[in-house]
Amino acid sequence: MEAEAAKYIGAGLACLGMAGAAVGVGNLFSNYLSGALRNPSAAQGQFSNLIFGFAVTEAMGIFSLLVAILILFVA
Numbered sequence: 001m002e003a004e005a006a007k008y009i010g011a012g013l014a015c016l017g018m019a020g021a022a023v024g025v026g027n028l029f030s031n032y033l034s035g036a037l038r039n040p041s042a043a044q045g046q047f048s049n050l051i052f053g054f055a056v057t058e059a060m061g062i063f064s065l066l067v068a069i070l071i072l073f074v075a
Contacts, residue, residue: 011071017064024057 032050036043 007071011068014064014068014071018061021057021061028053
């Protein structure tokens with residue numbers, strides 16, 4: 001296998017983290033909506049936790065994109 005092909009394969013595998021982040025964000029919002037519909041009075045108190053979870057999950061997706069870019073252009 002050539003080194004160039006291995007770089008592209010590695011970058012593609014690193015991008016799988018972005019798919020995991022997308023699934024995580026969907027899971028966060030679906031669980032929040034489910035909980036908010038069951039107990040509307042507690043929904044406002046959990047909104048800050050939702051935003052924090054969203055930010056951390058998206059950060060993991062951005063880090064995986066960064067790793068993919070580093071593999072392509074630095075290594």
